């Protein structure tokens with residue numbers, strides 16, 4: 001029984017040890033994100049609202065954003081740079097028509113007006129995040 | 141079955157297996173959409189079906205864990221479950237929530253409603269009311285099993301199992317935190333996803349595996365209990381800081397490239413330890429348990445988890461490699477074999493073990509069940525290989541050469557066809573498995589003799 005309780009103590013002690021280090025590093029990363037890697041000044045209400053539109057339509061289950069999500073459609077973390085600005089992004093989302101050719105299609109979400117603008121605003125804000133130079137190239 | 145309340149597990153397993161069938165059918169459907177993008181495009185687009193595929197996966201795995209826990213705890217604590225009524229109510233809430241999710245996704249009900257509409261972060265798209273329901277169900281569950289253990293015998297298996305389950309519930313609470321800042325959102329999103337599958341779920345896996353080894357090999361409890369704390373320790377010591385392998389490119393500091401690379405490489409160790417554990421127990425064990433199929437699934441689980449999580453995880457976990465493979469079909473290949481090997485197989489192992497006891501019969505249909513193991517695992521391995529090749533080509537064309545995403549995808553058709561073919565084979569194996577566990581026979585057709 002001796003070795004068993006020793007094993008248990010090592011388990012609990014070690015877990016707490018690593019978790020505390022982890023929480024400390026995440027706390028530091030939190031401040032790094034809000035001071036260094038993302039621009040909280042340009043994170044306007046429009047951007048926050050755009051993120052909501054992004055989520056309500058579950059864009060993440062076709063696209064990746066900063067490399068996370070689904071692998072069916074292009075990476076959108078850098079789409080604003082790839083397409084050359086907010087208007088082009090809005091144009092791409094609006095232009096979606098079903099059943100053109102034999103390739104994958106993006107549904108037409110009928111996102112209009114301020115919703116569309118804020119959605120593009122969110123994607124363009126995202127492309128300003130400092131991501132240790134990922135992705136390797138514009139293709140994403 | 142020594143305790144009446146172990147019977148609760150049966151209801152959980154039925155729900156889990158129904159969702160398993162749904163998950164695979166939808167998986168084969170989205171695999172087909174990859175080949176024929178217009179299929180269902182107007183009715184239910186790819187993203188909706190993908191949500192159903194991944195969410196049903198996670199819900200059925202958890203339902204299976206709950207069922208297994210209700211089966212294991214009475215035998216470990218040597219007591220009936222505190223309240224079977226609570227257990228059934230908990231299942232009812234989960235079923236209601238699942239039905240709500242399916243209807244909400246398929247018909248896009250309450251679009252944009254903060255409480256009733258879907259939420260759209262990967263894997264946790266469930267409407268808020270469902271997430272709150274899950275939290276309530278989890279609390280009922282934890283109360284129920286914790287009370288049972290507190291009033292009964294305390295074993296290492298039960299301790300590690302409960303710790304894992306508490307961890308699952310605690311980290312799930314992060315679904316309620318969704319900051320506007322995408323980088324912060326992502327950083328804490330991984331507290332659910334990574335700290336689940338490479339943290340607390342591993343404890344549940346180790347505990348269920350240990351219970352099966354105790355029962356199937358008849359090895360001394362002393363020995364098993366030493367192993368289980370060792371495996372649990374290795375899992376968390378490496379897995380917690382291993383979260384760093386998701387903090388490379390999302391706006392988090394550069395030092396994660398070192399921490400993530402080192403600790404996530406070490407994450408292979410607990411999976412290797414599980415292989416050693418399982419085979420050592422079989423080798424040391426005296427008992428020749430009649431349920432050979434359960435043993436096959438349990439050993440298969442340890443090995444395939446090692447390959448899917450360990451080898452395929454290591455394949456893309458070093459930061460300089462992940463820089464190129466991040467978010468490609470390489471990720472997909474790993475996701476499939478890891479989830480399958482570790483968490484699908486442990487559930488199917490446990491159900492294969494428990495079902496004959498729950499239904500009060502001998503383990504029949506064993507040969508067919510073992511066939512389903514080989515066919516299903518072969519199919520999943522094939523899917524993994526196809527996607528690994530697809531991923532290698534994608535990485536080269538897109539990440540190294542810089543060709544546009546859609547252009548590259550158009551060249552991967554062959555791999556997606558192979559994936560789909562293997563997917564159909566998996567589906568057939570799943571149906572075979574369900575037949576062997578649910579449909580009773582009056583006698584074993586082929587007993588100890590090998591098939592002719």
Ligand code: HEM
Pocket residue numbers: 061069070071072164167168169170171174190193194197471472475476479480484520559560562563564566567
């Ligand atoms: C038990 C077996 C299976 C498990 C555990 C499983 C698990 C998963 C997981 C975890 C994901 C999300 C992957 C990620 O985000 O990285 C996923 C997506 C997917 N799965 Fe499965 N799956 C299984 C079977 C299948 C089968 C049989 C098929 C069909 C051939 C299939 C096709 C897909 C597709 C097409 C996606 C979406 C890919 C994308 O985002 O582009 N799955 N599955």
Ligand code: HEM
Pocket residue numbers: 067068069262337338385386404405407408445449450452453454456457458462465466467468471474475476478479482483
């Ligand atoms: C049973 C345990 C595991 C399961 C179920 C699992 C599952 C997954 C899934 C589903 C993803 C995709 C997440 C997304 O949608 O973005 C993923 C990503 C990843 N996993 Fe695992 N995993 C496991 C263990 C491991 C281990 C042990 C390692 C390392 C040795 C590892 C390394 C990675 C890496 C590096 C990624 C990020 C891929 C990317 O950059 O796109 N995983 N895992």
Ligand SMILES: [Fe+2]
Pocket residue numbers: 334338382383385386
């Ligand atoms: Fe991970």
